[in-house]
Amino acid sequence: MNILFVTQYDLANPDYGGPVFKVRYLSNYLANLGHNVSVVTVDDGKDDVKHLQDLRDSLHDRVSTIRLKTLWRYRAITLNPSVFSVVQRQVPTADIIHIFGFYDLLSPFVVRSARIHNVPYIIEPIGMFAPIVRSLLKKKIYHRLLGRRLVSEAECIIATSTQEKEELVSNGLKSQHIVIRRNGIDLSEFSNLPEHGQMRSRLGIHPDERLLLYLSRLSSKKNPEMLMQVFAKLDLPKTKLVLAGPSESGYLEKLKLIRKELELENDIIFAGPLFGDEKISALVDADIFVLPSTNENFGNVIAESVAAGTPVVITNKCGIAPYIKDRVGLTVSPKQQELQQAIVTLLSDTSLYKKFELACSDVAKEFSWDQPAASMEQLYKKILASQLL
Known part of the structure; x- marks a missing residue:
């Protein structure tokens, strides 16, 4: 043809x-x-x-x-x-x-x-x-x-x-x-994962600190503002929130103002666009991947997080959610309280986290x-x- x-x-x-x-x-x-x-x-x-x-x-x-x-x-x-x-x-x-x-x-x-x-x-x-x-x-x-x-x-x-x-x-x-x-997703990209800590080192995040990662376009429909507000309310010790991805015109500046208003300039990091090995390193180094979108027809980066072995918290407005729910992560409606509770649950329930982490490799195969x-x-x-x- x-x-x-x-x-x-x-x-x-x-x-x-x-x-x-x-x-x-x-x-x-x-x-x-x-x-x-x-x-x-x-x-x-x-x-x-x-x-x-x-x-x-x-x-x-x-x-x-x-x-x-x-x-x-x-x-x-x-x-x-x-x-x-x-x-x-x-x-x-x-x-x-x-x-x-x-x-x-x-x-x-x-x-x-x-x-x-x-x-x-x-x-x-x-x-x-x-x-x-x-x-x-x-x-x-x-x-x-x-x-x-x-x-x-x-x-x-x-x-x-x-x-x-x-x-x-x-x-x-x-x-x-x-x-x-x-x-x-191209599973061959995840066949030999990078050593843990490379992206943390680049961003100045200590190995003992927890890392919540948002890696997607900085766009209002993907809700990074709400994630920042939730992160502020959580007030988690020794935890960083990394927002990575290209930005819609002018939106990054708005998010930086919000970060300043929240007085979290040392705890919320804007990493810029990450591709290839850098993207995979970020996914490997994250403790939890979070995508609070109000509308996502599928959500490839969620599948990539799973392939990197990192459990996720996403909304039920992501098309991929049925593959994820209670298998390798938690799905919630795009509301602050539900997102906050899901992050707390996954960080505090070590047995649940381990269950999701161990299931990642098998679930990832479904995304070939x-x-x-x-x-x-x-x-x-x-x-x-x-x-x-």
């Missing part, structure tokens, strides 16, 4: 997190099976020599990337005039198109060409379909002008969890039009990319077979 992937996230920029690594892994898996994969993505103008080299090194020879120059940007939405010529070349030779994301200006042009050339396409919204958090009016306008038709003419919509499927249905999509395919990636190949084949009837 000739498979065309389309994503608004620059594959060379790991700051975009899960979507970037998802597209990379699926591309490589399908290429290993003998398929040709082309990825149309954007050049966000933040070229980093190391990141570009990492991208080249990470992709199979049968995977090609086309990074479109960006003329204008508003948050994650970009204007890329070269999309016209690229679409004219790529779409007619594709057997199937897989679009990752939703609110962008690439998909409408790709889909228009797909209609002309009778190329089937599927959409994976990556948790973006429902207008939430910010720019609600703009998102509703996008739905009305472009989104509804994009979705209605797709062969199917990919949801990464039952939770995301329920959100899609509640926003007007038909249940039978949605296929659930969970996310995965192999099964979901194989299911994508089967879905593509099923769609193409139906086109011949």
Whole structure:
């Protein structure tokens, strides 16, 4: 098969997190099976020599990337005039198109060409379909002008969890039009874990101190503010809270002001974005990983924490929660009191903590990319077979 992937996230920029690594892994898996994969993505103008080299090194020879120059940007939405010529070349030779994301200006042009050339396409919204958090009016306008038709003419919509499927249905999509395919992680990255203490040493955290870790994008929907408030109320001796990850525009400054107001400048540490070995070192060094999101379509970093052997406290608004609950961590509603109690429980109940810690290696095996990636190949084949009837 000739498979065309389309994503608004620059594959060379790991700051975009899960979507970037998802597209990379699926591309490589399908290429290993003998398929040709082309990825149309954007050049966000933040070229980093190391990141570009990492991208080249990470992709199979049968995977090609086309990074479109960006003329204008508003948050994650970009204007890329070269999309016209690229679409004219790529779409007619594709057997199937897989679009990752939703609110962008690439998909409408790709889909228009797909209609002309009778190329089937599927959409994976990556948790973006429902207008939430910010720019609600703009998102509703996008739905009305472009989104509804994009979705209605797709062969199917990919949801990464039952939770995301329920959100899609509640926003007007038909249940039978949605296929659930969970996310995965690259377990090979966790086969040889780093020695304990490397990230603690870098951040100046003593081996005797406890470390609570939040490692994700610093975004209001992921609730780091509430976690900081909870940490202040806990008033735990010899305990540090580390917040790691890229920040939404201006949000880090807001969090730093909150830290100052809480008088916890020595106990709450902003570690910045962590990738690769640094990310794994942080997960290994943490006593508890905490993600108090109000909405998370899956939550890959939670699976990565489990693979690193670190128990978690997360909310039931994370799509991955059914895999986690009472097996390798605690799940709570996104409320301060419940989050506070869960952290206290896991820190004080040593037998429960040990139970979760010992279960991590077995549960982590359930997050391999192999099964979901194989299911994508089967879905593509099923769609193409139906086109011949």
